[in-house]
Amino acid sequence: MSSLVQPPPPSYDILPSLIDDLSQRRFSMSLDVLQMLQQTLQAAQTLIQEALNSRNLIAKLPPELLSHIFSMVSSDLPVRGPHKSTSHARQTYDLIPLTHVCHRWRTIALTTSSLWSTVCETTPTYVASEALRARAGCSPLTIYLDRPCPTPALSQILAKDGEDVVELYLNGLQGTCPVRLASELLAFQAPHLEHARVMRSRPQRGPFNGAPGADADMSAVVELWHGTAPRLRTLELYGVPFLPSNHFERLAGLTLSLDCCAVEWGLDDLCAFFARAPALEELCLEGLPADLHLRHPFHATTVALPKLRRLTIGDFRGEFSPASLLCIILAALAIPPEAAVHVQGLHACQVADLTIPVFGEHHSKLVVDMSFTTLSLTKHEPRSSATFSVEVQTGGATRDTFEQAIRAFIGEDAAASVRELVLSSQRAWSAWCDPRALLAMVPRLAVLELPEPHLLGPCIDALRPVVDEAHPDTADVPCRELTTLRVPYALEPSIPGRIVSILKARALYSASVTAVQGAQSGSSSHMWSP
Numbered sequence: 001m002s003s004l005v006q007p008p009p010p011s012y013d014i015l016p017s018l019i020d021d022l023s024q025r026r027f028s029m030s031l032d033v034l035q036m037l038q039q040t041l042q043a044a045q046t047l048i049q050e051a052l053n054s055r056n057l058i059a060k061l062p063p064e065l066l067s068h069i070f071s072m073v074s075s076d077l078p079v080r081g082p083h084k085s086t087s088h089a090r091q092t093y094d095l096i097p098l099t100h101v102c103h104r105w106r107t108i109a110l111t112t113s114s115l116w117s118t119v120c121e122t123t124p125t126y127v128a129s130e131a132l133r134a135r136a137g138c139s140p141l142t143i144y145l146d147r148p149c150p151t152p153a154l155s156q157i158l159a160k161d162g163e164d165v166v167e168l169y170l171n172g173l174q175g176t177c178p179v180r181l182a183s184e185l186l187a188f189q190a191p192h193l194e195h196a197r198v199m200r201s202r203p204q205r206g207p208f209n210g211a212p213g214a215d216a217d218m219s220a221v222v223e224l225w226h227g228t229a230p231r232l233r234t235l236e237l238y239g240v241p242f243l244p245s246n247h248f249e250r251l252a253g254l255t256l257s258l259d260c261c262a263v264e265w266g267l268d269d270l271c272a273f274f275a276r277a278p279a280l281e282e283l284c285l286e287g288l289p290a291d292l293h294l295r296h297p298f299h300a301t302t303v304a305l306p307k308l309r310r311l312t313i314g315d316f317r318g319e320f321s322p323a324s325l326l327c328i329i330l331a332a333l334a335i336p337p338e339a340a341v342h343v344q345g346l347h348a349c350q351v352a353d354l355t356i357p358v359f360g361e362h363h364s365k366l367v368v369d370m371s372f373t374t375l376s377l378t379k380h381e382p383r384s385s386a387t388f389s390v391e392v393q394t395g396g397a398t399r400d401t402f403e404q405a406i407r408a409f410i411g412e413d414a415a416a417s418v419r420e421l422v423l424s425s426q427r428a429w430s431a432w433c434d435p436r437a438l439l440a441m442v443p444r445l446a447v448l449e450l451p452e453p454h455l456l457g458p459c460i461d462a463l464r465p466v467v468d469e470a471h472p473d474t475a476d477v478p479c480r481e482l483t484t485l486r487v488p489y490a491l492e493p494s495i496p497g498r499i500v501s502i503l504k505a506r507a508l509y510s511a512s513v514t515a516v517q518g519a520q521s522g523s524s525s526h527m528w529s530p
Contacts, residue, residue: 067112113137120144128154140166148175162188173200190225199238220265251277259287266296284312290320308335314344323353338384344391352408370425377409418442422449436462445479449486485515
């Protein structure tokens with residue numbers, strides 16, 4: 001029975017007397033005794049604080065809920081490109097203060113391995129370490145670098161734990177030579193790697209002319225990740241002078257930007273690379289030398305990319321016209337008819353040298369958008385998602401040059417197939433095109449949409465029939481097959497009357513048009529008919 005008797009609680013009434021005794025004898029105590037008392041008091045204070053913390057309401061939260069709260073503490077690391085919305089790159093150094101709050105928080109934070117899954121190097125003090133890597137345990141790793149050169153610790157982590165890496169972001173590698181990049185940072189086995197982005201740029205020493213330099217000291221085609229990256233879905237290479245020799249069976253997104261590095265490989269090598277990535281859905285090529293097809297012998301070939309949905313190519317560099325190279329690349333790629341093709345960075349005078357595809361023999365849609373810096377021309381196939389667009393630089397171009405570019409883009413053989421036209425511009429008509437000349441390029445136009453009020457006046461006037469003074473019963477009616485004119489809600493007071501006048505004038509020559517107001521919202525607020 002005596003074993004069931006609880007011992008009396010300890011009495012803390014003696015603490016005041018101990019403090020009084022300490023205040024009287026403290027200067028006569030030895031150093032060892034004082035240090036022993038200090039350690040004892042610190043331990044007691046820690047225990048008391050822990051007990052007080054355990055009585056706070058937040059301490060009663062379940063560990064799972066605290067882990068979830070902790071996961072929202074670390075900030076997102078900046079990731080550009082198509083993968084930014086799904087990136088798991090987080091600043092793990094934001095979590096360190098949590099481990100210093102109390103013992104329970106520290107235990108929960110350190111045992112939640114997913115919180116530490118990003119190994120990052122972003123500043124001289126925020127660098128990779130084996131201690132932080134160990135906290136991630138077996139969680140899939142995200143490697144994030146934004147420094148000119150990685151530390152040896154990061155290189156060791158890649159070599160040792162590369163098989164656990166799922167996302168790889170290497171940014172700002174100005175001080176990393178291509179040889180080290182290929183043989184060290186991109187040489188680990190990567191069976192689980194899904195997304196990789198490598199950005200290497202030269203130090204700013206004036207404009208880069210593409211001349212060979214240190215980039216030419218290695219092979220133009222290099223095997224990466226020991227040839228093992230079977231799960232790679234997106235690959236972005238910026239300023240990387242070599243092409244991978246790997247077969248990427250699952251690669252869906254590829255970006256090659258070469259505006260700051262020498263290019264030693266040829267067009268044959270580029271096409272062979274595309275052939276080793278047959279599942280591509282999005283392909284972006286920027287900064288190709290405009291004379292790439294002239295540097296090495298090119299053997300005409302066809303590369304099948306049956307899943308490609310979007311091709312972006314442009315911003316060529318060099319003094320040559322890129323039209324020849326562009327036509328060769330477009331001819332070499334066998335892509336689905338519903339794919340979208342976007343060409344950017346051309347000069348207005350270069351559009352005439354392109355081969356523009358014809359979308360539909362009887363119906364296609366043309367969108368013309370003039371901004372202060374670019375002229376965008378887009379052809380749509382209404383029955384599918386197929387588009388072909390060209391973005392033209394406006395610097396130094398005249399109105400005649402713009403009109404020639406638009407005429408070349410439409411094409412004489414395809415002019416009759418353009419049945420819909422959408423016009424928008426930040427500039428006045430006088431700065432870039434004569435609306436009557438533009439409408440003459442699309443003689444079988446059926447639908448004209450003008451979403452911006454300042455374009456209406458001159459364009460409406462261009463639709464007025466030109467009466468033959470010698471024969472008043474006959475007239476030259478622009479776009480005789482036009483049936484619908486779509487205008488915005490906001491109109492100047494004089495515009496409705498001018499619209500009605502034009503509609504009546506066209507009706508006299510059997511060219512009736514219905515004007516629809518409010519086309520931008522998809523519903524009509526008002527209609528005019530002759």
